[in-house]
Amino acid sequence: MSETSTVFPREPRWEGDGTHRIPFLTYTSEELYKRELERFFYKDHWCYVGLEAEVPNPGDYKRTVVGERSVIMVRDADGTISVVENVCAHRGMRFCRERHGNRKDFVCPYHQWSYTLKGDLQGVPFRRGVKQDGQVHGGMPADFNTADHGLTKLKVATRGGVVFASFDHEVEPIEDYLGPTILGYFDRLFNGRKLKILGYNRQRIPGNWKLMQENIKDPYHPGLLHTWFVTFGLWRADNKSQLRMDDRHRHAAMISTRGQAGKAEHVTQVSSFKESMQLNDASFLDIVPEPWWGGPTAVMTTIFPSVILQQQVNSVSTRHIQPNGHGSFDFVWTHFGFDDDTEEMTQRRLRQANLFGPAGFVSADDGEVIEFSQQGFESKPFYRTVAELGGREVENTEHMVTETLIRGMYHYWRNVMEA
Ligand SMILES: [Fe+2]
Incomplete structure (x- = not known):
């Protein structure tokens, strides 16, 4: 390979079908990296999020990531583990700042939208507006349905105390994934x-x-x-x-x-x-x-x-x-x-x-x-x-x-x- 070939190629140039020569570009391209996030971290794959022992009690949670996306692994009152995305359904804020904690629900500090530990929207302040001079002003539209505005829920797999999650609900079972x-x-x-x-x-x-x-x-x-x-x-x-x-x-x-x-x-x-x-x-x-x-x-x-x-x-x-x-x-x-x-x-x-x-x-x-x-x-x-x-x-x-x-x-x- 010549030292004078295009200094900043856009796609990696592999030598034949093999992978015994790995283009430097696979490590340096921001464009390829974004494609990796899409194809490896957000689709078709399981990502590690933590160990069950990190959230032993109901309400315990741990903030972590899948790819670059912030997520929360949390144990619900019924003992099951959920993983929800740390992005408020309202204005998109990463509402959870602590690494670990224990809560009965999640509340976004920006406008206090509140969610159950499974990620369902349960409270919207001033949803029905305010009353002034005998009239109701503002509030969410009449057809606003909280069921449409929960946190993004990830598919979860646990095995032997290890928790994996995926944004892709069609992902294969973890056992098949590992082989x-x-x-x-x-x-x-x-x-x-x-x-x-x-x-x-x-x-x-x-x-x-x-x-x-x-x-x-x-x-x-x-x-x-x-x-x-x-x-x-x-x-x-x-x-x-x-x-x-x-x-x-x-x-x-x-x-x-x-x-x-x-x-x-x-x-x-x-x-x-x-x-x-x-x-x-x-x-x-x-x-x-x-x-x-x-x-x-x-x-x-x-x-x-x-x-x-x-x-x-x-x-x-x-x-x-x-x-x-x-x-x-x-x-x-x-x-x-x-x-x-x-x-x-x-x-x-x-x-x-x-x-x-x-x-x-x-x-x-x-x-x-x-x-x-x-x-x-x-x-x-x-x-x-x-x-x-x-x-x-x-x-x-x-x-x-x-x-x-x-x-x-x-x-x-x-x-x-x-x-
Ligand atoms: Fe090493």
């Missing part, structure tokens, strides 16, 4: 036990949202970028491992089992490995295997387009991708445990959570490489990346030395975006 293979890994983590929220991390990463999906579909980098992982034996290129995708290649799971091979320097050429380094506090790696793991010590699952499910030894979290523009997204980590965890296990999960999040021993660098990749893309959007490790095909594998999951995601992307 049997990814559903198996989903159910491994969320197997019906009650969840316990341990805390949040939030960060804004100045890069395209897809880069975070790709980061967790990329088993090439952890053993190279994350020196901490390598030095302390949590991730090695020769770990016993598997990569699995759904039939449409949009979701994926990276499954690995640590500690089955010799010392790192015998099998890798990783310059960052330092045998002399020791942890001052060994309790960071006080790993206790849990029965539900069923073998693997780490399973990282990407659910397209909005969430990553993390199990790294005893640390478990969801990581919510919240795009805001083609070159930026918020990344919200919800660290959790299980209701039947001992206090010791809760403390262990919290300690191990230090590996992750915006300042995590193995995650701060992910945010940085995404930022610096975006900088490269913006400077020459006619160019492309190379994702040819492990060949040019898309396939499930029994090893980690491949970029096949990234190629798979872009096959799906091309199908949906260019249809």
